[in-house]
Amino acid sequence: MRMGKPFFSLQTIMTLLVCGVVALSLAVTDILISQEVADNTQKNLANKAKNIARIVAHSPLVIEALNGQRADTEIQPFANEIRQITSVEFVVVMDMKGTRKSHPDINKVEQPFVGGDEGEALKGQEYFSYAKGTLGMSLRAFTPIVTSTGKQVGAVAVGILLNDVNQAVAQSRQIIYISIGFGLLVGVIGALFLARKIKKVMFGLEPREIAKMLEERSAMLESVREGILAIDNDSRITLSNAAALRLFNRAGILGDLVGKKITDCVPNTRMLHVLETGNAELDQELDLFGITLVTNVIPLCVNGKSVGAIATFRDKTEIKQMAEELTGVLLYAEALRSQAHEFMNKLHVILGMVHMKYYDQLSTYISRIAHQHQSEIGFITRHIKDPVLAGFILGKMSYAREVGAELVLFEECFLPEPADPEVIHEIVTVFGNLVDNALEAVVDCPFKRIEVNFSYDEGVLSIEVRDTGPGINDELKSQIFSKGYSTKGPNRGLGLYLVKHSLEKLNGKIEILSEEGQGTQFKVSLPYKSKDEME
Template sequence: MRTSKPFFGLQTIMTLLVCGVVALSLVVTDSLISQKVADNTQQNLADKAMTIARIVAHSSLVNEALNGQRAETEIQPFANDIQKITAVEFVVVMDMKGIRKSHPDVTKIGQPFVGGDEGAALQGHEYISNAKGTLGMSLRAFAPIVTPSGKQVGAVAVGISLRNVNQAVAQSRVIIYVGVGFGLLVGIIGALLLARKIKKIMFGLEPKEIAKMLEERSTMLQSVREGILAIDKDSCITLVNAEALRLFNQAGISGDPVGKKVTDCIPYTRMEIVLNTGCAEFDQELNLFGITLVTNVIPLCVNGKNVGAISTFRDKTELKQMAEELTGVRLYAEALRAQAHEFMNKLHVILGMVHMEYYDQLSMYISRIAHQHQSDVGFIARHIKDPVLAGFILGKMSYAREVGAKLVLFEESFLPEPADPEMIHELVTVFGNLVDNALEAVVDSPLKRIDVNFSYEDGVIILEVSDTGPGINHELKRQIFSKGYSTKGPNRGLGLYLVKRSLEKLNGSIEIDSEEGQGTQFKVSLPYKSKDEMV
């Protein structure tokens, strides 16, 4: 169930968030790196200027010219060559009075040095300074000129225009800005792709929709009557609902099993087998410390890989009670339908004889029917004391006559009324299915007869149902009680399976005596408490 769309979707929020984080990190990086790059660039230029100043200061030509060993006019051409080669703003050589001996503007030669920052150099110090001279603001490197004998005869000033320094710093920052811009662009594209991928993984749902679906899923899982247990690929329990916990507690397994290995908490679930094989298992029985569960286990597949398994289960006793109730109702309904059908046939015969005015024959027919009915009812009522089972047997007799067979209740048959009324329900299931099975067996036999005998002695009843059918071979005897096994076609094979289950519940037993071509006899023995014995 979808909820109303938020103003900003998950994809938009994620894109903005990732872009914001990337932009913030890049801005901080720029502020930190740009200043460092600017400082390094300025320092490199200062080092360059100082190196040039030292080279000029140690030049023999400059040293000899200021020492009077050469003409001072040789200094200007040398300084100009150094300036051109190194691409600096100026190379100025001055004597100890601060008088220029070289300058890019030859008119300034012979004039005092301008800037006021040359004093320390004339006192033998090397340093860097920023000052305004005749060529404007510049970064200046000063170095003293000392003769080999140790006498200072002047100083050298190498200048680089601050305009050029700022241009160099700006060029270095441009590279940073390009990197920041490229990083931001990559971050935006990555954010869009990531948001789209996450959106796809979540099937286009928004967080509020996912939260609502999760609440609905949790409510649904907790409200179902089946126990639900899920494990991941490592066989660790990831989900267990309230009904599963109730059944586990009933079996003596307490505590919250989520996060634990399924084999450590609930043995014999076969969930690990299904996880490894990828083959689902349906309607399997699991005996869990005295409680029998009917389980279905299916693998959980994502992109063709098994990532877990889920098991649904229910108490077999509850399922059996429902199945038996449905079976009992079906058997009762069939018996009533047979009686009604037989009664309608007889009414049609009576109506026809009335129309034809065969009154004498009609009287005899009705007397015979009434006598037969009273005889059957009286006989069954005397021998079968429980009215439910007695009526059911009477209905089966009617149904047998309807299909052209004869159901005979032995004269010595006797069954007292049970102390537990639920016992009759189980007997109806056992008797009804055995008789139905016998009626199907004699359908193609020349003699269609089913004999039934009830006997009761010492708290045990014996039920014998014999037919004149074709018999059962030795191989079939071992399979006829299996669920779904039948020689009569698909969707069959439940009757004798239910008989076996009812007998297991009642601690009873069943024997088969059959030979091919000689019919079949089922003999049932089970404990039975009479109501009279309880008084």
């Protein structure tokens, strides 16, 4: 399913999300804390007013003046001094009739207290009150004035204007707002840093791009025929594709492999060695409970650090089959090329004789070529009943003439049509490589002759290829079937190796008869079922 392009990038979404969370958290904090701060501020101001009122109420000067022991005019300057020192709005001392004995406005002294909330104070109660007086709405603290004998002679009211209270609360909240703003700024910076960090870790990819890459990677892993296995630094399997699971199931290892230790699944794996050394191991053979695999193991590195290892592997039987099929095709192609080259040379001779008008000689030459060709074709089709192998032998005969050698089939040779046509492919591989090996052996010899014989008897096919080359010593006889071994230079040594493997597949065997200076003879015998016998 094709995914549409989102309106915002991952970095923008993360920044908005983090900023939103931080803003919401700070807003909730403001709601919870600012009210608490406001309440505490009001409470502190009320306690301040109450403490001032108690100090004035316990002042000997005030008690004596209200008790008639000194002039009550001394109360006004004392109350104003307390007011100025404590920075409150007013300190009002009143007698038991509610008449003011002090006030910030001298003109209001000896006038009744305004507000209507002083009654409980004149009855001996201490409390707080909000009321509107001559100076406006205020927070008031009332305290009764009592003599040492317990007689109440008046009350004290200390007030703080409500505007001043609100201003103090606003100042307290301002600190919170500054903190919230700073926290929001830090949150934005942190969100931007986090978003960029995550973007860097994700190699600058958006989630939709990562999802697309994951889908493509999964599709590729499941589509390849090679098994793929990856492990981390703890040697635990982190990835396995369908081909790997099929091979492991054939080996008797069932279930999901991801999360398991690699040694629990493949005891003799080389992945741990690659993990330790950091060196790749290519084209190595591995026995997996009876199945031979060809593996390639390479270390996985990210930013120069090893993070694991990955192995690709395939059943060696499949690779061998592909190699043999490719070799057979090459042999067919080479035989056809040689045959075409031979006939091209003959056409050039015919063209030259036409230009020189040697018509009599031309007729003889064409008759001889036609007779030779028909003779070869007739002999081979009579003795080699499989058309594929017959055509291949004709091509090899043409190639031998091209390189100056002679390829001869015995008069008594015979190969019946096989019951299983697939076996001819293996026989072509065996015969073609033996003939090529023989042609290379006689290339520097004065007498270049290769003799070939096919014989069939009671379910056994025998193939003989004999050359007039220099022969093979006993030391080389034990090595010539090894992969890559050759006396002809590098990148050689596959022909006889493929012969050996084809014969192993057919349950056949090969024998070498050779002496130095006497040529070489290869004798092959293998099970072979004729189509006529099956009928």
